[in-house]
Amino acid sequence: MINLPPEINTIxxxxxxxxxxxxxxxxxxxxxxxxxKFLEAINGKxxxxxxxxxxxxxxxxxxxxxxxxxxxLLDNIKINNEFKHIPVIIISSTSNxxxxxxxKSHGALAVLNKPVSxxxxxxAFGNIK
Amino acid sequence: xxxxxxxEVLRESVIEAIESLAFVQLIENTESLxxxxxxxxxxxxxxxxxQSVNNQYYxxxxxxxxxxxxxxxxxxxxxxxxxxxxxxMEKDTISELLNTIAGKFMRNITPETDIFQxxxxxxxxxxxxxxxxxxxNCSFESxxxxxxxxxxxxxxxx
Numbered sequence: 609m610i611n612l613p614p615e616i617n618t619i620x621x622x623x624x625x626x627x628x629x630x631x632x633x634x635x636x637x638x639x640x641x642x643x644x645k646f647l648e649a650i651n652g653k654x655x656x657x658x659x660x661x662x663x664x665x666x667x668x669x670x671x672x673x674x675x676x677x678x679x680x681l682l683d684n685i686k687i688n689n690e691f692k693h694i695p696v697i698i699i700s701s702t703s704n705x706x707x708x709x710x711x712k713s714h715g716a717l718a719v720l721n722k723p724v725s726x727x728x729x730x731x732a733f734g735n736i737k
Numbered sequence: 738x739x740x741x742x743x744x745e746v747l748r749e750s751v752i753e754a755i756e757s758l759a760f761v762q763l764i765e766n767t768e769s770l771x772x773x774x775x776x777x778x779x780x781x782x783x784x785x786x787x788q789s790v791n792n793q794y795y796x797x798x799x800x801x802x803x804x805x806x807x808x809x810x811x812x813x814x815x816x817x818x819x820x821x822x823x824x825x826m827e828k829d830t831i832s833e834l835l836n837t838i839a840g841k842f843m844r845n846i847t848p849e850t851d852i853f854q855x856x857x858x859x860x861x862x863x864x865x866x867x868x869x870x871x872x873x874n875c876s877f878e879s880x881x882x883x884x885x886x887x888x889x890x891x892x893x894x895x
């Protein structure tokens with residue numbers, strides 16, 4: 609089970625697919641993140657711009673996106689002293705054990721497979737309050 | 738020569754992805770694929786290339802009837818049945834379905850110690866010759882008789 613920070617009020621969902629962003633948001637809400645503020649970004653560059661403007665407590669990102677993909681976003685967050693504390697969860701079609709190890713070495717908190725479900729989020733993080 | 742397990746893994750990947758994302762149950766289509774492709778010009782297609790670490794390439798093409806695509810979008814977005822479906826919503830949805838299906842397949846056939854890549858899906862009509870020995874076609878129908886076809890081609894870049 610992976611521990612999340614106690615105070616998560618604003619969650620940034622990053623995916624170039626509007627359908628994926630909707631599904632991820634709904635799964636997070638059902639898994640226990642209901643009542644939080646959700647922001648959306650369509651790629652890594654868009655996400656970095658939103659992180660610079662708003663206080664983000666959790667980033668949930670896809671990997672394969674145009675303009676700036678998820679690993680580059682992760683690296684940009686983790687090398688920035690102002691933002692490196694923000695936990696990043698990767699949700700991707702291309703994750704497998706080798707990719708998970710690589711992404712965690714880049715600073716990802718957790719790596720989940722698509723299609724994501726409330727059950728897979730609950731399995732990774734347990735009861736979310 | 739294609740791996741004997743590919744056919745079964747592809748079928749499972751399609752059924753699991755469509756059911757879990759869109760809550761649409763599919764049954765395998767036993768009619769000839771040629772008959773189903775007769776009105777292909779009216780169907781939505783998308784393709785994507787995935788590359789494994791050993792220079793093997795895998796091309797996936799998802800072909801889906803407009804009616805089934807609309808039903809899937811309505812289910813996922815919780816829309817009114819008469820709601821306007823935009824071309825962007827169609828492209829977005831079919832791309833995500835294809836990526837999820839292809840990702841499930843690649844995860845299944847790729848050794849846990851290897852990393853695989855994926856390309857961004859590209860909208861095309863009738864993009865490849867899928868009659869070669871290195872191709873597989875999986876055809877399914879919804880309860881309403883609407884068709885979805887996944888075509889798969891393996892090739893080497895050596």
